[in-house]
Amino acid sequence: MEKKTFGITLRVWKQEQGEQTGHFEIYKIDGLTGDISFLEMLDILNEKLLKEGREPIAVESDCREGICGCCGLVINGDVHGPDEHSTVCQLHMRRFKDKDVITIEPFRAAPFPPIKDLVIDRSAMDSIIKAGGYISVNTGSAPDANSIPIEKAQAEKAMDFAACIGCGACVAACPNSAAMLFTGAKIAQLSLLPQGNPERNIRVLNMVKAMDSLGFGNCSNEYECEAVCPKEIRISAIAKMNREFIKANFASEQ
Amino acid sequence: MKLDSKIPSGNIQQKWDNYKFNAKLVNPNNRKKFDIIIVGSGLSGASAAASLGEQGYNVKLFTIPDSPRRAHSIAAQGGINAAKNYKYDGDSVYRLFYDTIKGGDYRAREANVYRLAQISNQIIDHCVATGVPFAREYGGLLANRSFGGAQVSRTFYARGQTGQQLLLGAYSQMMRQAAAGTVKIFPRREMLDIVIKDGKARGIIVRNLVTGELETYLGHAVLLCTGGYANVFYLSTNAANCNVSAAWAAYKKGAGFANPCFTQIHPTCIPRSGEHQSKLTLMSESLRNDGRVWVPKKKGDSRNPSEIPEDERDYYLERIYPAFGNLVPRDIASRAAKRMIDEGRGVGPTGQAVYLDFADAIAKQGEDKIKEKYGNLFDMYYRITDENGYKTPMRIYPAPHYTMGGLWVDYELMTTVEGLFALGEANFSDHGANRLGASALMQGLADGYFVISATLPNYLANAKFNSVSESDDEFVHARESVSSKIKKLLSIKGSKTPTEFHRELGNIMWDLCGMSRSEESLKKALKEIPKLKEEFWQNVYVPQNEKFNQTLEKALKVADFIEFAQLLVKDALERRESCGGHFREESTTKEGEAKRDDENFSFVSVWEYAGEGKEPILNKEELKFENLKPTVRSYK
Numbered sequence: 089m090e091k092k093t094f095g096i097t098l099r100v101w102k103q104e105q106g107e108q109t110g111h112f113e114i115y116k117i118d119g120l121t122g123d124i125s126f127l128e129m130l131d132i133l134n135e136k137l138l139k140e141g142r143e144p145i146a147v148e149s150d151c152r153e154g155i156c157g158c159c160g161l162v163i164n165g166d167v168h169g170p171d172e173h174s175t176v177c178q179l180h181m182r183r184f185k186d187k188d189v190i191t192i193e194p195f196r197a198a199p200f201p202p203i204k205d206l207v208i209d210r211s212a213m214d215s216i217i218k219a220g221g222y223i224s225v226n227t228g229s230a231p232d233a234n235s236i237p238i239e240k241a242q243a244e245k246a247m248d249f250a251a252c253i254g255c256g257a258c259v260a261a262c263p264n265s266a267a268m269l270f271t272g273a274k275i276a277q278l279s280l281l282p283q284g285n286p287e288r289n290i291r292v293l294n295m296v297k298a299m300d301s302l303g304f305g306n307c308s309n310e311y312e313c314e315a316v317c318p319k320e321i322r323i324s325a326i327a328k329m330n331r332e333f334i335k336a337n338f339a340s341e342q
Numbered sequence: 343m344k345l346d347s348k349i350p351s352g353n354i355q356q357k358w359d360n361y362k363f364n365a366k367l368v369n370p371n372n373r374k375k376f377d378i379i380i381v382g383s384g385l386s387g388a389s390a391a392a393s394l395g396e397q398g399y400n401v402k403l404f405t406i407p408d409s410p411r412r413a414h415s416i417a418a419q420g421g422i423n424a425a426k427n428y429k430y431d432g433d434s435v436y437r438l439f440y441d442t443i444k445g446g447d448y449r450a451r452e453a454n455v456y457r458l459a460q461i462s463n464q465i466i467d468h469c470v471a472t473g474v475p476f477a478r479e480y481g482g483l484l485a486n487r488s489f490g491g492a493q494v495s496r497t498f499y500a501r502g503q504t505g506q507q508l509l510l511g512a513y514s515q516m517m518r519q520a521a522a523g524t525v526k527i528f529p530r531r532e533m534l535d536i537v538i539k540d541g542k543a544r545g546i547i548v549r550n551l552v553t554g555e556l557e558t559y560l561g562h563a564v565l566l567c568t569g570g571y572a573n574v575f576y577l578s579t580n581a582a583n584c585n586v587s588a589a590w591a592a593y594k595k596g597a598g599f600a601n602p603c604f605t606q607i608h609p610t611c612i613p614r615s616g617e618h619q620s621k622l623t624l625m626s627e628s629l630r631n632d633g634r635v636w637v638p639k640k641k642g643d644s645r646n647p648s649e650i651p652e653d654e655r656d657y658y659l660e661r662i663y664p665a666f667g668n669l670v671p672r673d674i675a676s677r678a679a680k681r682m683i684d685e686g687r688g689v690g691p692t693g694q695a696v697y698l699d700f701a702d703a704i705a706k707q708g709e710d711k712i713k714e715k716y717g718n719l720f721d722m723y724y725r726i727t728d729e730n731g732y733k734t735p736m737r738i739y740p741a742p743h744y745t746m747g748g749l750w751v752d753y754e755l756m757t758t759v760e761g762l763f764a765l766g767e768a769n770f771s772d773h774g775a776n777r778l779g780a781s782a783l784m785q786g787l788a789d790g791y792f793v794i795s796a797t798l799p800n801y802l803a804n805a806k807f808n809s810v811s812e813s814d815d816e817f818v819h820a821r822e823s824v825s826s827k828i829k830k831l832l833s834i835k836g837s838k839t840p841t842e843f844h845r846e847l848g849n850i851m852w853d854l855c856g857m858s859r860s861e862e863s864l865k866k867a868l869k870e871i872p873k874l875k876e877e878f879w880q881n882v883y884v885p886q887n888e889k890f891n892q893t894l895e896k897a898l899k900v901a902d903f904i905e906f907a908q909l910l911v912k913d914a915l916e917r918r919e920s921c922g923g924h925f926r927e928e929s930t931t932k933e934g935e936a937k938r939d940d941e942n943f944s945f946v947s948v949w950e951y952a953g954e955g956k957e958p959i960l961n962k963e964e965l966k967f968e969n970l971k972p973t974v975r976s977y978k
Binding site for chain 1: 389392393396407408409410411412414416417426428464466467468469470471472473475476477478479480481482483484500501503506507510513514515517518520521527529552581582583615616618619620621623624722725726727728791792795837839841842883885887889890892893
């Protein structure tokens, strides 16, 4: 059975390494079918460019199953593309039709400096975790795993927040480039678990400080982050973070 | 090549304690004088960085992606095994040990596996303490589910994202050490060579993937936590960055490569849909807790699954293996699927699939319950196939997933090169010829958190270290050889892309050395791979850019995969028995099941590099079974 194929036009952001800005370049690609993924479509294009002796588009992905958080593009203005709560790697061409013009840009945010074309540097998010996104416990010193029961609903809620893949979509979607959903998710996860309790005050103070100093903005309740989050992290993470922050400030002895 | 597995004395229960008591220690004040290089940031690398950092060693960690949190351990779905026996269903450390040895078809080393089973319980304790939100029962205690190859329920899980949660736990512990200053992280670096001086691993050469510069790092020990090589098949469930290059560099510097032909084909993956396919997506084995695998009884039955009545369906795993049913180990399930498809009973548009059906489980438990357990997997299945797995059976097909083979290591996880260690999937040690589900996470964290932190000090305390410098001949030569390899790749200016070569290699490997292997097919592969290698070095095209150049990265990986493939096939040819994931058509029972040959093949194949253009040398580590008697592995 012959599958019906279609063709599209791409407008892709090209930016040389070390340059301050870039431009859109136009590419045409034919012979697509709906079961090709969006990244496989870019693979096909890049293979074609290589065959023509041209430099391929720099674009990143790794696991291609929506969990590593490596891929991240703005497609026709939508962070991670048109599918709701999904990553780019899970998007398939069946969402597009013949003669569509598709614009592809990198995630844009001041704390995510560009490297080349669609590739950016998101290491600022590691710096936020480094400021306190952990529980201080040395290997080998833990009590039996069942010594502290945790209410099922509470554990599930912690898991909802822990599901963050660190892709940075929340930052890219926010008009203020805030990393509050990302930071709030980690704070909410750890403050919902009894193991995270001893450090909850110092954790939120340090992580918020790091977030601010790295150039991420503040929340102005646009809800864009929640709308694009591939793991459906709720904006209640931010509310939780704010409550923890206020409590910690009162509790702080400094 | 000397193979001293350094198995401690005493009975199996006491070996690890004996080892730890007899091992030399490093005084807390002296630890910061030792530089430890860790390559890879998956479960074993991140947890090793955390535990060694906690002890006060000076750790440098290198990783390919922009953040260490993206390593491919993140994609593990189903769970992690431990012998907690919280269910009181007959589990014990000894039973986990037994299941793992049996599951590996009696091709793993007893002492290592027993230690793994012992440590499994500490892993769960530690993970819970670090904030891993495992699934819980209503009473607030930890929940378990079942996995293949076990008749107890010992798998701990966090929805279908267990690998993610465990990796983020280890990553957060590593970041805590980064904050403390004991761990320094170098992202966007790819290790291209290891430097040996005075017989010891003393440093690495990495390529900075952003600037393209070659950087040199010195250390007192090098830990390779670089994962497996399933991407040698091109299409696998591995991430794009997974590669064999670090292990291959170690092999060429004198580290023995063990059992390369032991590769695992996972039975439940989403089938490929066409030429464009870039990877295969796994559907967790945990789905076989509730999903039933079937094909139509009639050949070429192209009706919709809903139109095929119950009595015209063959639930073949339940039929052939009633004791384990749908939860037989992966190698058994994959081969059974292949047999059904070879008989012409495959389903779907290509006929290259079997059904995984949840209708019964949904009828019994309700859709909500199934959604709670596996929701993210059903979502993923829908996004990729455009089909609703709650309404119609999933279509699945086996795909390369994990590699049991890897660098040979002794009980201390040291390779045959002094000071060079291999952890996690990168080593060969614990899974024999077939890994049980939910055991990879267990091994990665055992090696990183608990084993290396006890064995590395013994090496450091005993070794005599001479001073080293970047300008030593050994470092200069290593940099020059890497640099000339890169220049060569840039200069060929051929007409085929690295991906085209990779795809061709994958076709050779899958067709001739995949789920089923014969002397004829393997000999054919041994002829085809060198031809591909020759063509690669004459006709590959890499754009002229010495900085950020993803095509160059790919070319370097493919070049190593092609060379390594030859070794894998050679190993498969030498092992004229069927065992675990390695199925030789010449060695089968009357029913077509794998037939092991303990008399002639109860050993680990350890391959030694003999130099460019020379045949590798086969060394053997005999396997001694003092506690478990190798028997015919039956799941019937």
